[in-house]
Structures are given as C-alpha cells and as structure tokens.
Amino acid sequence: xxIFDRSRMAPKTPIKNxxxxxxxQKGCTPERNPITPVKLIDRPQPDPWTPTANLKMLVxxxxxDMRDREKKKELFRPIENSEQSDTPDSLQYDMVDxxxxxxxxxxxxxxxxxxxxxxxxxxLARYPSYPLSTEKTTISLDxxxxxxxxxxxxxxxxxxxxxxxxxxSRVAKNQYCWHGRHNLSQTLKTLQEAGExxxxxxxxxxxxxxxxxxxxxxxxxxxxxxxxxDRPLLDFSEPDCTSASANSRKDKSxxxxxxxxxxxxxxxxxxxxxLDIAAKILIEETQDTVDHSKFKTKVRRLYxxxxxxxxxxxxxxxxxxxxxxxxxxxxxxxxxxxxGKTDEPRGHSPTSDPLPGTQRGACAPYQICAxxxxxxxxxxxxxxxxxxxxxxxxxxxxxxxxxxERQDEYCSKMINLAAVCRQKxxxxxxxxxxxxxxxxxxxxxxLPVPGDSEFCVNALPQAVFPVVQADVPxxxxxxxxxxxxxxPCAPAASKTENGKPTLLPNQPFLCFPSSSLFMLCGxxxxxxxxxxxxxxxxxxxxxxxxxxxxxxAACQKRSSHKCASPSAPVDDEEPAAKKQTMEQxxxxxxxxxxxxxxxxPKAESTPGSGCTSAxxxxxxxxxxxxxxxxxxxxxxxxxxxxxxxxxxxxQNKDPDEPSPxxxxxxxxxxxxxxxxxxxxxxxxxGLSSFNFLFSANQAPGAISLAASQLPSLSVPxxxxxxxxxxSFPLVCSPTITGPLSxxxxxxxxxxxxxxxxxxxxxxxxxxxxxxxxxxxxxxxxVPSVDPQQPxxxxxxxxxxxxxxxxxxxxxxxxxxxxxxxxxKLQQPSSTPLTPKSIRPAHHEAFFKTPGSLGDPVAWKKNxxxxxxxxxxxxxxxxxxxxxxx
DNA sequence: CGATCCCGCCACATT
DNA sequence: AATGTGGCGGGATCG
Numbered sequence: 001x002x003i004f005d006r007s008r009m010a011p012k013t014p015i016k017n018x019x020x021x022x023x024x025q026k027g028c029t030p031e032r033n034p035i036t037p038v039k040l041i042d043r044p045q046p047d048p049w050t051p052t053a054n055l056k057m058l059v060x061x062x063x064x065d066m067r068d069r070e071k072k073k074e075l076f077r078p079i080e081n082s083e084q085s086d087t088p089d090s091l092q093y094d095m096v097d098x099x100x101x102x103x104x105x106x107x108x109x110x111x112x113x114x115x116x117x118x119x120x121x122x123x124l125a126r127y128p129s130y131p132l133s134t135e136k137t138t139i140s141l142d143x144x145x146x147x148x149x150x151x152x153x154x155x156x157x158x159x160x161x162x163x164x165x166x167x168x169s170r171v172a173k174n175q176y177c178w179h180g181r182h183n184l185s186q187t188l189k190t191l192q193e194a195g196e197x198x199x200x201x202x203x204x205x206x207x208x209x210x211x212x213x214x215x216x217x218x219x220x221x222x223x224x225x226x227x228x229x230d231r232p233l234l235d236f237s238e239p240d241c242t243s244a245s246a247n248s249r250k251d252k253s254x255x256x257x258x259x260x261x262x263x264x265x266x267x268x269x270x271x272x273x274x275l276d277i278a279a280k281i282l283i284e285e286t287q288d289t290v291d292h293s294k295f296k297t298k299v300r301r302l303y304x305x306x307x308x309x310x311x312x313x314x315x316x317x318x319x320x321x322x323x324x325x326x327x328x329x330x331x332x333x334x335x336x337x338x339x340g341k342t343d344e345p346r347g348h349s350p351t352s353d354p355l356p357g358t359q360r361g362a363c364a365p366y367q368i369c370a371x372x373x374x375x376x377x378x379x380x381x382x383x384x385x386x387x388x389x390x391x392x393x394x395x396x397x398x399x400x401x402x403x404x405e406r407q408d409e410y411c412s413k414m415i416n417l418a419a420v421c422r423q424k425x426x427x428x429x430x431x432x433x434x435x436x437x438x439x440x441x442x443x444x445x446x447l448p449v450p451g452d453s454e455f456c457v458n459a460l461p462q463a464v465f466p467v468v469q470a471d472v473p474x475x476x477x478x479x480x481x482x483x484x485x486x487x488p489c490a491p492a493a494s495k496t497e498n499g500k501p502t503l504l505p506n507q508p509f510l511c512f513p514s515s516s517l518f519m520l521c522g523x524x525x526x527x528x529x530x531x532x533x534x535x536x537x538x539x540x541x542x543x544x545x546x547x548x549x550x551x552x553a554a555c556q557k558r559s560s561h562k563c564a565s566p567s568a569p570v571d572d573e574e575p576a577a578k579k580q581t582m583e584q585x586x587x588x589x590x591x592x593x594x595x596x597x598x599x600x601p602k603a604e605s606t607p608g609s610g611c612t613s614a615x616x617x618x619x620x621x622x623x624x625x626x627x628x629x630x631x632x633x634x635x636x637x638x639x640x641x642x643x644x645x646x647x648x649x650x651q652n653k654d655p656d657e658p659s660p661x662x663x664x665x666x667x668x669x670x671x672x673x674x675x676x677x678x679x680x681x682x683x684x685x686g687l688s689s690f691n692f693l694f695s696a697n698q699a700p701g702a703i704s705l706a707a708s709q710l711p712s713l714s715v716p717x718x719x720x721x722x723x724x725x726x727s728f729p730l731v732c733s734p735t736i737t738g739p740l741s742x743x744x745x746x747x748x749x750x751x752x753x754x755x756x757x758x759x760x761x762x763x764x765x766x767x768x769x770x771x772x773x774x775x776x777x778x779x780x781x782v783p784s785v786d787p788q789q790p791x792x793x794x795x796x797x798x799x800x801x802x803x804x805x806x807x808x809x810x811x812x813x814x815x816x817x818x819x820x821x822x823x824k825l826q827q828p829s830s831t832p833l834t835p836k837s838i839r840p841a842h843h844e845a846f847f848k849t850p851g852s853l854g855d856p857v858a859w860k861k862n863x864x865x866x867x868x869x870x871x872x873x874x875x876x877x878x879x880x881x882x883x884x885x
Numbered sequence: 886c887g888a889t890c891c892c893g894c895c896a897c898a899t900t
Numbered sequence: 901a902a903t904g905t906g907g908c909g910g911g912a913t914c915g
C-alpha cells in the first residue's frame with residue numbers, strides 16, 4: 001500500500017501527503033506526470049519520502065535485517081524514481097491502480113486502518129491469550145514490526161502497555177516474552193489494591209471509611225514527605241534504579257500511566273473514567289508546567305493506552321455527558337472482581353505474596369505503593385531488598401513496573417489524591433450531567449443527586465470520590481474538606497516555613513465534585529474555631545438548608561478538583577472532611593467542603609489562629625499560589641476580587657511587603673481572625689486545573705446554613721482553574737455567608753466566578769477565592785472582581801506570601817496567576833512534602849475540629865456567628881445561582 | 886471544530 | 901558510536 005502511495009505521492013508530496021493525493025490524482029488522470037512534472041524532479045531528491053515509505057514496505061516484507069538494507073536501498077530509489085521511474089512507475093501503478101484505484105483509496109486513507117488499536121489487535125492475534133506455560137513465546141520487536149508493517153515505534157507503544165499488565169515482559173533488547181493473560185487477574189487485582197491505596201485513600205477518606213485513614217494519610221504525608229523527598233527517590237529507585245531512573249528519563253511513563261489508568265478504573269465505582277480526569281490525575285509530577293500542553297500530551301498518551309486496552313477487551317469507549325457537554329470516557333469492561341487469584345493457577349493471595357522476585361513481584365510494587373504511608377518505609381526496605389535491579393530497564397518488566405509505579409505513586413499520591421478528588425468530581429459531574437441535574441447549580445446537582453445520574457450513576461462516583469460526590473450530600477463538606485485540605489497542607493505549611501513550600505501538593509485534598517465547586521470553607525474564626533468543626537457540621541446541615549443558595553454558585557463551577565490544602569488547615573480539613581463525610585454522611589450537603597481546620601486549635605486561640613492560618617496560608621502560597629487563600633480572606637474584606645487578587649498577587653510578589661493584599665488580610669484578620677482555611681489546590685500537575693484554594697474562613701455561619709442540603713458551603717473559597725485546563729472553572733464563592741447583598745453580589749459573584757473561571761482564566765489560572773465570612777460580608781464585591789483577575793495570569797506568586805503567617809497570610813490572597821507557575825514553585829518539592837509538614841498537631845486540631853463539629857453547641861455558636869456568614873453565604877448562593885442562570 | 890491519534894523527530898539509555 | 905527506547909507534540913483525520 002505504502003508503495004503505491006508513494007509512487008503516486010512521489011509526484012507531489014513526499015512524505016505525508018502521499019497517499020491521498022496520489023491516489024486521487026492517479027485516479028483522475030493517468031498521467032500524473034503532467035501534473036507533477038516539476039515535482040518529479042524534486043522527487044528524486046526527496047529521498048525522504050521514498051525511503052520511509054519504501055522502507056516500511058520493505059521492512060514489513062523483509063526481516064529486520066532486510067529492513068535495514070532496504071533502508072539503504074531506499075536511498076537509491078529516489079534516484080531511480082527521480083529520473084524516470086516516476087512516470088513509468090506511476091503508469092504501472094496506474095495500471096494496477098486502475099483496478100485498484102478504489103482499493104487504493106480504500107486502503108490508504110483510512111487512518112483507522114493504521115490505528116494503534118487495530119495494530120494491537122493484530123499483534124494480539126499473533127499470540128495465544130493463554131499460552132501453555134511450557135511454551136515460551138518470545139517476541140522480536142523487529143520481527144513483529146515488519147510483519148505488521150509498522151514502525152518499531154508503534155510496537156513499543158503496544159508492548160509498553162502490555163508490559164504494564166504483565167502480558168509480556170521484556171527479556172532483552174528487542175525481545176519480549178509473551179505471557180498471555182494468565183496473570184492478568186492477578187495483575188489487575190494488584191493494581192486494584194494499589195489503586196485503592198493510592199487513590200482509594202482519598203476516596204476512602206471522603207467516603208468515610210476511616211477517618212483514620214485520612215489522618216494517616218496526612219500523617220503519612222507528613223512523615224513521608226519530609227523524608228519523602230528522599231524517599232521517593234528510593235521508592236523510585238527501587239523500581240529501578242530509582243533516582244536515576246526516576247530522574248532521568250521519565251521512564252516508562254507509558255507503562256506507569258497505563259497501570260495508573262487501569263487503577264483508576266478498578267477503583268472507580270462507576271468503572272468509567274473520563275480522559276481528562278485521568279490525564280489530570282496522571283499528570284502529577286510535573287507540576288510545573290502548565291499544563292495545558294502537558295494535559296494535551298497526557299491525553300494523547302491516554303488515547304494510546306486506551307487503544308491497547310480496548311484491544312485487550314478491558315475497556316470500551318463511552319461518552320459521559322456532562323454539563324458542558326459530552327466528554328470522552330472509557331468504561332471498564334474487564335473483570336471487576338479478582339478472587340484471589342483468578343486465572344492463574346496459583347493463587348497467591350494477593351496480598352500476601354510479595355514475592356517480588358517473581359512475577360508477582362510486580363504486584364508487590366503495587367502493593368507497596370498502595371500502602372501509602374508505609375510506603376516510604378516499606379519502600380525503603382523494599383528497596384533495600386532489592387536494590388536496584390539493575391538498571392533501569394531491567395529486563396524483567398515486573399520489577400520495573402512496580403517500582404515505577406511506586407515512584408509514581410509516591411509522587412503521585414498526592415496527585416492521585418487530587419486526582420481522585422477530581423475524579424470524583426468529575427464523576428459527579430458526569431453523573432450530574434448525565435443524569436440529572438443540570439447544572440444549574442452545579443453544586444447542587446452534585447449534591448443531591450448524584451445518585452441518580454444515570455449514566456454514571458451507577459458507579460459513579462461515589463466511589464471514586466467519595467468525597468464529594470457521593471457523599472455529597474452528606475458530606476459534610478465542610479469539615480471534610482477542610483480536613484483534607486489541611487492535611488496536606490499542614491505539612492506543607494511547615495515546610496513552608498522555609499520558604500519553600502513544599503507543599504505540595506496538593507495533596508489531595510479535596511475534591512469537589514466535580515465541577516462543582518467546591519468550596520471550602522474556611523475557617524472560621526476563633527470562635528468558630530473550636531467549633532469550627534462543628535461548624536462544619538453545622539454547616540453541613542445548614543448548608544443543606546442554606547444550601548440552596550450556595551449550590552448554584554457552586555454549581556457553576558465545575559471545576560474540579562481541588563485540592564489543596566493549605567497547610568495545616570488543610571490537613572485538618574481534609575480529614576475532617578472526610579470524617580465528616582463519613583460521619584455525617586447524612587448530611588446533605590454535598591459539596592462543600594469546608595475546611596476548616598484551623599480552627600481548631602489555633603484558631604481558637606484566636607489570633608493564634610492567625611498564625612496558624614498564616615501558616616496555612618503560606619502553605620498555600622507555596623503551593624500554588626496559594627495566595628488565593630489569602631485572597632479569600634481578602635475578599636472578605638470586600639474588596640472586589642479583582643482587586644483583592646491583584647493585591648494579593650502583588651503581595652505575593654513581595655511577600656514581605658505586604659501589599660495591599662496583606663493589608664487586607666490583616667484587616668481581615670483583624671476582623672476576623674480566622675484563619676485560614678483553605679485549600680489548595682493542586683497545581684498543576686495534576687490537574688491542571690485546579691488549583692485552588694480557598695479560604696478559609698468561613699464563616700461559620702455560613703456554613704451552617706447551608707446546610708442542609710446543599711451544600712452550601714460556605715466557604716469561601718476558591719478555586720481556580722488553570723487555564724489550561726480549562727477544565728475547571730471554578731469558582732468560588734466566598735463567602736458565603738452573609739447575606740450579603742444578595743443579589744447584586746450574587747450577580748457579581750456569579751458572574752465573576754464564571755468569568756473567572758473561564759475566561760480569565762484562560763490564561764491561567766485564576767482563581768480566587770472567596771472569602772470569608774466572618775468578616776464582613778463584604779462579600780459581594782469580591783466576586784465581581786474575580787473575573788477580572790483572571791485576566792492576569794500571572795501570578796505568581798510569591799510564595800512568599802505564605803510567609804505571612806499571621807495576618808499576612810491571609811492576605812495572600814490569592815494568587816493566581818498562572819497556576820502553573822505558582823504551582824510549580826511550590827510543588828516541586830512540595831508535593832510530597834506537604835504532608836510532612838503538616839503536623840500532627842494540626843491535624844489533631846483539625847481533627848478535633850471535626851469532632852467539634854460534632855458538638856452541637858459549637859455549631860450553634862457558630863451559627864450565631866455564622867449567621868452572618870450564612871447569610872452571606874446564602875447570598876452567595878443566590879447569587880451564584882443567579883449568575884449562572 | 887473538537888476529538889482522535891498517526892507519525893516520526895529526537896533525547897536518553899543501553900549495548 | 902551505534903542502536904534501542906520511548907517522550908513528545910505537530911498536525912492530519914475523523915465525526
């Protein structure tokens with residue numbers, strides 16, 4: 001085929017065009033010559049095209065060796081062609097063509113015929129699914145490539161994915177060993193376990209499985225993080241050589257990606273994963289960049305992987321309808337339950353066997369990864385045990401993969417979490433979308449319904465995101481959220497101190513339902529603080545009630561995930577949130593998440609909180625631009641968002657100097673001291689999208705309100721999206737609470753938000769947040785501002801902000817800027833770090849919070865306080881709703 | 886026009 | 901240095 005094309009093509013275009021054009025031309029006119037006289041001339045020279053095409057052809061025909069030769073030959077060809085052959089050839093071809101013209105067209109064109117999926121099917125057809133154990137089938141890449149008539153590069157794409165599932169393993173250069181699907185079940189099981197650990201935790205949190213987990217998580221991170229930085233290496237290293245490998249090439253990202261991708265399916269209740277979510281989740285490390293391109297690249301890779309998995313019959317393409325529209329997604333159609341061992345004869349218990357050495361080893365890695373906290377430790381040991389295997393590549397795939405994964409995981413955990421969150425969110429979205437509810441308010445929808453959604457319904461989400469989604473309603477968002485966020489943050493915060501924040505990441509933190517927004521709430525003030533948690537709870541309840549309002553706003557946003565966490569607060573929050581969720585599941589709220597964390601301890605202290613908050617904030621900043629958080633605060637102040645943001649930004653830039661933002665913050669603080677809450681978001685990496693943050697403070701009241709159902713959230717929060725991503729828009733409203741002026745504000749806010757999200761954003765990330773409640777209800781203004789902000793992308797943020805501890809922190813308003821940038825800054829190190837930073841104390845506090853939440857009294861108190869907030873919140877909600885509308 | 890994703894350049898790893 | 905691998909993203913094709 002190629003040949004023909006070429007010949008034809010030759011005339012015109014060398015390489016690429018060949019096929020199509022040529023065929024057509026020929027078809028039309030026999031004499032292409034006339035047409036391409038000049039070209040002919042060219043052709044000769046055009047070695048390029050000829051060679052390639054020819055080569056391919058040849059290659060395919062011939063053996064590897066041949067191919068080389070042929071390549072050489074090709075060189076010659078051009079010459080031949082150039083002179084005359086073109087015409088003649090073409091003629092000949094034509095002749096042929098005559099008959100086949102149609103054929104030509106038929107054959108050539110279709111891109112589909114050359115699709116990776118089809119290629120993979122051909123590849124798989126060559127080998128038995130369940131080969132006899134005795135027979136060892138070795139695969140020669142060159143051979144296969146030639147047989148299938150494709151370049152070797154393509155085969156790598158296939159083999160890498162198959163290797164990730166252990167269907168094949170690399171034996172040597174150019175040589176792979178075919179294992180078939182015997183171990184597939186085991187592998188999937190392992191992946192599922194690993195996935196649960198990684199992603200699951202998050203989910204779990206959210207869900208409620210165990211608060212503990214959350215805590216753990218947080219702790220882990222903390223612990224790990226610190227070490228982690230190093231550790232990670234180890235971990236990584238384990239896999240291969242770790243650091244080297246890790247650092248060095250991305251190594252096997254395709255393999256890792258593939259495994260992670262599969263994990264997402266296995267962990268997802270719905271068994272449906274949208275590409276964008278997956279991409280975000282998988283982005284991890286990189287934080288930096290921005291992403292957009294990164295995101296695109298990731299998606300591309302996912303398509304590659306998906307094609308192979310589709311050929312394996314593990315997934316199928318579906319579309320999820322969301323508010324926005326329909327998104328491409330894949331549904332897992334492979335085995336879901338993995339009894340002990342599945343196919344394989346042996347069955348080891350999954351868990352038990354570590355056997356690294358063996359095939360199973362692969363599993364092990366996963367497990368390891370999964371473990372999470374332990375990870376580090378284990379890994380270490382693990383590593384020790386297995387020193388690097390050889391070098392990176394090592395033959396056996398198994399080892400590598402696991403390792404790799406670990407690495408990734410490790411790194412990614414955070415990401416994962418975030419991702420998870422996202423997923424959930426997305427799922428939620430999906431669900432929502434699909435099913436039901438419309439978006440109006442996204443938030444709402446989220447909440448309520450999730451279940452319904454059909455499509456997704458099933459699964460949806462919840463599982464995945466436990467957090468949000470499912471629970472949504474229940475969730476108490478607030479707490480949960482906060483807590484989550486906090487965790488990560490906390491550590492981060494600590495780190496932050498340094499200045500760097502390492503936060504990282506994002507850990508995961510929250511997520512919100514998809515799109516929806518999220519909110520986070522913050523904190524609350526002192527009073528609240530203590531109560532905060534309670535508040536949250538209240539919030540939840542209230543929120544539900546209140547919620548309504550909120551939702552709308554929330555709804556709009558879709559953003560995604562978010563996460564983040566500011567430092568300490570975050571931690572708390574998250575956990576709390578999770579807990580809440582769990583606990584409260586009942587609660588209607590949904591979304592929101594609040595955070596709050598601080599409150600607790602520090603906050604309570606009151607001012608102290610400030611400190612805390614500050615820290616948190618810092619963390620944020622660090623993370624990303626955490627500034628946002630501050631901003632949120634600012635918002636409270638009333639300023640318009642824009643301004644606030646800007647200010648913040650500026651602040652960020654000059655951390656030391658407080659810019660206005662700071663001032664504001666201070667104000668805020670003054671006003672309310674609160675703290676912080678926030679969340680953060682992940683940066684880039686994962687999601688691209690979102691970043692966010694939030695503020696915290698929240699008014700308790702606000703929270704409360706909402707309650708009920710809806711989630712309202714109170715939180716001020718924000719988010720941002722990254723432009724790139726786009727995906728998420730976010731928004732947030734801040735505050736909530738007060739009833740501020742409702743309408744107007746609302747509008748603004750809404751508008752703002754919206755705009756925000758998007759537009760401005762586009763650029764980057766924008767974000768921002770809302771604010772808090774406590775303070776005055778200034779609410780409205782802020783929102784409006786936001787929109788503008790987006791514009792700037794820039795951001796930057798100085799992480800500095802973070803610094804600010806106390807008052808300052810607040811300030812930090814947000815930042816936003818590009819998400820990327822910001823993010824990166826922080827992230828890099830941070831990611832992992834964060835956790836560590838977080839301190840238990842915080843956690844505890846946070847945790848406590850939740851507990852506190854529980855207290856009715858507290859709640860009540862909060863309410864009182866909140867009242868305003870609430871109102872504002874409500875307003876916001878209203879507003880938001882309006883705007884959306 | 887967005888979703889897909891082929892194609893192959895080119896950097897990095899391995900031999 | 902040669903060759904194997906595989907990240908990556910331009911840009912073509914599909915729907």
